[in-house]
Amino acid sequence: MRIAELRVLMKARGIDAYIIPHGDAHASEYMAEHWLAREWISGFTGSAGLVVVTANKAGLWTDGRYFIQAARELNDQIELYKSGEPDVLTYQAFLEKELPTGGKLGFDGRTITAAEFAKIKEALEDKNLTFAYKEDLVGELWKDRPSMPTAKAFEHPIQFAGKTVAEKLADVRAKMKEKRITAYLLTALDSVAWLFNFRGNDIKFFPVSYAFALITHTEAHVFIDSEKITLPDAIQHDYDALPKFLQDFKTEKLFYNPNTTNVLLAEAIPKGMDASKLLKPHEDIVPMLKAVKSPTELANIKNAYIKDGIVMVKMLYWLYAAMRDNPPVTEGDIVRTLKNLRKEQPFYVCDSFATISAYGENAALSHYNSGETGTTLRAEGFFLIDTGGQYLDGTTDTTRTICLGTISEEMKRDFTLVLKGNIALSRAIFLKGTTGSALDILARKPLWEHGKNYRHGTGHGLGYCLGVHEGPHNITQLYNPVPLAEGMIISNEPALYKEGHYGIRIENIIAVAAAAARPLFADEMQSQVHARLEASSSGDSDSGNCDNPENPKNPDGTFLSFETLTYCPIDLNAIAPELLTEIERNHLNAYHQKTYEILSPHLTPEESEWLKEATQPI
Amino acid sequence: MRIAELRVLMKARGIDAYIIPHGDAHASEYMAEHWLAREWISGFTGSAGLVVVTANKAGLWTDGRYFIQAARELNDQIELYKSGEPDVLTYQAFLEKELPTGGKLGFDGRTITAAEFAKIKEALEDKNLTFAYKEDLVGELWKDRPSMPTAKAFEHPIQFAGKTVAEKLADVRAKMKEKRITAYLLTALDSVAWLFNFRGNDIKFFPVSYAFALITHTEAHVFIDSEKITLPDAIQHDYDALPKFLQDFKTEKLFYNPNTTNVLLAEAIPKGMDASKLLKPHEDIVPMLKAVKSPTELANIKNAYIKDGIVMVKMLYWLYAAMRDNPPVTEGDIVRTLKNLRKEQPFYVCDSFATISAYGENAALSHYNSGETGTTLRAEGFFLIDTGGQYLDGTTDTTRTICLGTISEEMKRDFTLVLKGNIALSRAIFLKGTTGSALDILARKPLWEHGKNYRHGTGHGLGYCLGVHEGPHNITQLYNPVPLAEGMIISNEPALYKEGHYGIRIENIIAVAAAAARPLFADEMQSQVHARLEASSSGDSDSGNCDNPENPKNPDGTFLSFETLTYCPIDLNAIAPELLTEIERNHLNAYHQKTYEILSPHLTPEESEWLKEATQPI
Secondary structure, three states, X not given: OHHHHHHHHHHHHOOOEEEEOOOOOOOOOOOOHHHOHHHHHHOOOOOOOEEEEEOOOEEEEXXXXXXXXXXXXXXXXXXEEEOOOOOXXXXXXXXXHHOOOOOEEEEEOOOOEHHHHHHHHHHOHHHOOEEEOEOOHHHHHOOOXXXXXXXXXXXXXXXXXXXXXXXXXXXXXHHHHHOOOOEEEEOOHHHHHHHOOEEOOOEOOEOOOOOEEEEEOOOEEEEOOOOOOOOOOOEEEOHHHHHHHHHHOOOXXXXXXXXXXXXXXXXXXXXXXXXXOOOOHHXXXXXXXXXXXXXXXXXXXXXXXXXXXXXXXXXHHHHHHHHHHOOOOEHHHHHHHHXXXXXXXXXXXXXXXXXXXXXXXXXXXXXXXXXXXXXXXXXXXXXXXXXXEEEOOEEOOEEEXXXXXXXXXXXXXXXXXXXXXXXXXXXXXXXXXXEHHHHHHHHHHHHHOOOOOOOOOOEEEOOOOOOOOOOOOEEOOOOOOOEOOOOOEEEEOOEEEXXXXXXXXXXXXXXXXXXXXOOOOOOOOHHHHHHHHHHHHHOOOOOOOOOOOOOOXXXXXXXXXXXXXXXXXXXXXXXXXXXXXXXHHHHHHHHHHHHHHHHHHHOOHHHHHHHHHXXXXX | OHHHHHHHHHHHHOOOEEEEOOOOOOOOOOOOHHHOHHHHHHOOOOOOOEEEEEOOOEEEEEOHXXXXXXXXXXXXXXXXXXXXXXXXXXXXXXXXXXXXOOOEEEEEHHHOEHHHHHHHHHHOHHHOOEEEOEOOHHHHHOOOOOOOOOOOOEEOOHHHHOOOHHHHHHHHHHHHHHOOXXXXXXXXXXXXXXXXXXXXXXXXXXXXXXXXXXXXXXXEEEEOOOOOOOOOOOEEEOHHHHHHHHXXXXXXXXXXXXXXXXXXXXHHOOHHHEOOOOOOHHHOHHHHHHHOOOHHHHHHHHHHHHHHHHHHHHHHHHHHHHHHHOOOOEHHHHHHHHHHHHHOOOOEEEEOOOOEEEEHHHHHOOOOOOOOOOOEOOOEOEEEEEEOEEEOOEEOOEEEEEEXXXXXXXXXXHHHHHHHHHHHHHOOEEEOOOEHHHHHHHHHHHHHOOOOOOOOOOEEEOOOOOOOOOOOOEEOOOOOOOEOOOOOEEEEOOEEEEOOOEEEXXXXXXXXXXXXXXXXXXXXXXXXXXXXXXXXXHOOOOOOOOOOOOOOOOOOOOEEEEEEOOOOOOOHHHOOHHHOOHHHHHHHHHHHHHHHHHHHHHOOHHHHHHHHHHOOOO
């Protein structure tokens, strides 16, 4: 029905194929309901996937994470194209096949990035197409479309923000000068919010407001509806005023990031001003600045992780007691318990993503969502919890895999292999300039040695009361040229999934810090490991060692390491201790001792007693 | 004087700046003396560096490896520009500063690659320059220039080549078809020699002849002087005939690799045929085909490494005995001894590079060359030997660091850290598709944990009776997108240099093979390690293990590992055994036992006795 209506509109406008992607006007991971056009037309609700409609065909392209969900949800006029499967066309190849030469391809240019559009044009360059990129056809058909959000935004106070807007603008302008950029268009919502020290409520899990910004050496324009907030450090315009503003705007070299700037905006920039190639997308100024957390931000983030550690331990104790005294417990019960515990913590804003609360085989499914109830837990097997909060002083993300009773030797071994990878990455010492891609193997090595692997990245960056997934850095098998720099924070989350049986993931957040000298070998004593943890968390480090990797005069270079920010016990019942080296055991014991010391003052006597047991040395 | 003469010629031709690079017409690492124009004009003999001359300035640009040598050798009319040092202009930036707008830049287009020329044009695009790329001005001045080599080439017999030229051409044409390439220009000397199963004597250390090839789906043209060889599978043309041939040649899509194709040739290709962008340089067809050694090639290479292992052990025993009975021994004596020992081995062709025979602090210098005599060895400290041979059945490259007597605890520790890195890389198990860049950290980790590093790659590919450094794969900190594939061979050579004191490097050659299942943990028994070495060297592998990483039905993917080809003892006197884990000790002991078993049948009783001692378990 909706597809048929769309085809009527397409025909009226002479459009041969129409693309409906999943996306808002800012390439956001999370977005307001207003933007869920692909969901409306297709019924499919997954976070990745794109619909293409022609006069006689309609397809959804999505990846392996969503094949089952898409098959279940998809409106029956739309065919599922399983991206990445053999002999399945890409949507560009489909378009090349279906579109007539000289045909017209339509889409809502706000929902496709300039970078994606460039790829489409390249793939279809022989077709001599016309691009109707201002056609929001779904918007015309969608009668009860939710309006754009109008929630109030609020200042992110200086105690949290650390730097004033003026200071941040000075940093941005210094970079612009260095790169000879005369104007800088910010299109990513987190970049605008971070630079102007505000947060918002327009999007679930992502505390921002819909806004753009345009920075010159003398002016700072923000395009955000004035009902939401008044920004004292900016010239304020309506959110919708940007395309027109750009058409009249004069500058020499305007930089914008084609990965987050939509086609409508990119096309509104006079070609002579376009300096989008002056920086590579991963060198974009504000993403790079905000990825390196300031000392104030880092101190606050550490505090946020202590708060979230308290939440996690209270939940784990509650789960332990409920399984003992008051079953049944469902996956949904645990989500609610966590949410209520987080609300008690100071500066809590919202959750940072939909908690994954997954028992048994559910944990082997990517993006499992238990809903209100979900599966009832039993006193056996693994339970996986992946959860995080947005606090004014930080964004958290923690995963633990809990042993609920009997588990097999294979499960213990698999858990221990994942733990070994997590420990190896957290203990890494690496030359300044090293990328996350170069470190990735440290987390996978114990699994690879057993012929096992996980098909996702090892680590993602995190925002600061912003996106829970925030680049430009990460730790993956795919190459990413961004080096890990002191002050960046990133997740450390090796995993293992056995389809139909269980899923294991252990996720801590780690911060890049100057390397602390430490002994490497099997004679390493727990007290020494401990001294190192103490030293790195207090900002000091052992300097008596002539081989100190952070010796500034080291002719071999400057070395970096990680400091673990997450405090939450790792289930000792799931570990096969004989598979751990002495160094790994000592590391785990030191981590647990530190976890107990930091969290126990904030717990009830029962919780504290439970944590003492859960963090005993092995 | 030479510079002044060059300036007269430049003025006569209206050339404002003239570039004299280090290179032949094929971007070869080693080249005939005919091509040493930069050496002739500047006096500098290093293997990297480029001269630029203007009407009133002349500079040599070279990197840190050569600063001292360049300062010593450089003709005093030429200024040294230390590439990479702060505030030192690149030669392109120098040209941008010195050249007038609309000026003329000259060079011998045979000695600059199309890729380098593209960079020059991009850097100077605002200058509106004319490029005089057919001007061999140095050639006009250089009266006693050595002529192009005329040495005979010879067939590489099928017992070594493994595949006929017809079979190799069929493989090449299949790839061409897949990529819709109608003609393929081969400019790298090793590619031409490999494809047409011949070897030559035009260049020291690099057994090839000067030649080009042009392959279509029906024809195979080789441009090589007919006095050198007759190639039965090719239409043969004079070496110099290619530019003219290209001008008259008609095809649809001609692929050439801009990294090895010189400007003169690239400019001779009609623009409409230019399909150099159809493949990325690292995807070039013949380099990819020849990087993956065939079963015949691999079996031969294994044999070549046994021969070279015999040579190394005979040399080590000779050195041991000479130091004991018949000193003094010089660095040069060892080079001569090695050369004489290699000559006794079947199928020996020549050395694969200038042996580095470096005592004490000499080993901390990159590219040290002892000359005829060099330093006299004393019964203390480290001696480093890096040496290899060209055999018809393989190209070898081995480095060992020998303890000659007393060494400090620091030296033992440093040696052991390097060894740990070497062992870790050789034991790697990795997912198919993994690049060398992703594995590099395994070799550096033990050093990085002590704040140490080596400023070169960990591994380079090797040719087959061809270049000792041969891509497209490698193992370095810099990203290289080429995955390590089964059948590739590569060096494993972590190192450590203490300037003014000593240098340590341990280099084995390893081959990528299907992963063999093996236990990971500290309970791993020597017999098990041994079983694995046996299994992998015989092509079998343990298949009784359900976690076998090479299980073809493994849902987590296919796993690869390395097989070590080099057999040569690692000096036990240089090791601090307490720094090795049990796994590392077992690995070393198994490697040594295998080395003894394989080499001792080919040694004298005295040599064999010495090797027994040198390979005893620790």
